[in-house]
Amino acid sequence: MKSSETDITFLNRLNSRDHEAFKQLFREYFQDIAYYSSKILKDTDVAEDVAQDVFIRLWEKENHFENYLALKSYLYLSARNSCLNYIKHHNIVQEHAQNLVQEETDEQTWNTIVETEIISLLSDYIRHLPSECAKIMELVMQGYNSTEISTLTGASSSTVRSQKQRGISLLKKMVSPELYALLMLFLQQNN
Structure with a gap:
């Protein structure tokens, strides 16, 4: 944890879906997750969307993190998977658009x-x-x-x-x- 609060206290608050704990996590890790995502995607706007989606999914899903490493792993793995899904979807859209252009002679x-x-x-x-x-x-x-x-x-x-x-x-x-x-x-x- 970047703040002075102990990991266990913070995780207990987060696991009990404390809104303030979630906001604190968002403030402390949003930029890190967005930066990590931008390194994969090479697009800062999309990377920020991905980071935001990671936190939205974290809030919507009930998770129970045993330790701080599990929480950070979840954030980074979720971001990585979202980036890969975005790339896959983007490539399919691009391929489809290219096929349409080729068909239109x-x-x-x-x-x-x-x-x-x-x-x-x-x-x-x-x-x-x-x-x-x-x-x-x-x-x-x-x-x-x-x-x-x-x-x-x-x-x-x-x-x-x-x-x-x-x-x-x-x-x-x-x-x-x-x-x-x-x-x-x-x-x-x-x-």
Whole structure:
């Protein structure tokens, strides 16, 4: 113990979950545990978070320390384990982020942009359809199937199917053959 209080008296107070004893331990060892953690993590902010978590877990868990060495061992081992867990978690997050970046190729990005633009263009045409037909076609473009559209709108399945066919037929007359072909491809992918 850094203070003049005897180890046994202090440990008895700490083991009985005396709040003042815990605060004294925190004041005396927080910086040591944070420094130790920063040497492992190479990040003082995270190290301070780890040190704080060590003391929170100590307070939340019922521990019984026989001697002062057991208490100090607990603090340092808890800090070490927390640092290793942080590093492991951080590495998994980094690996996942790297995989996402690798998966997102330029071609995929381009395809997504083109698909978005086509959907936007078709949505503009769909807004010019009769209102009931337009509402159903918007839901079709959002990827809903006939049953889901029927549930969402309250229209019967046959009404949904007929409005969908009507919308496709009207769009065929409104858009270029190329855009119509893309509409049909999109609808096939979402069915």
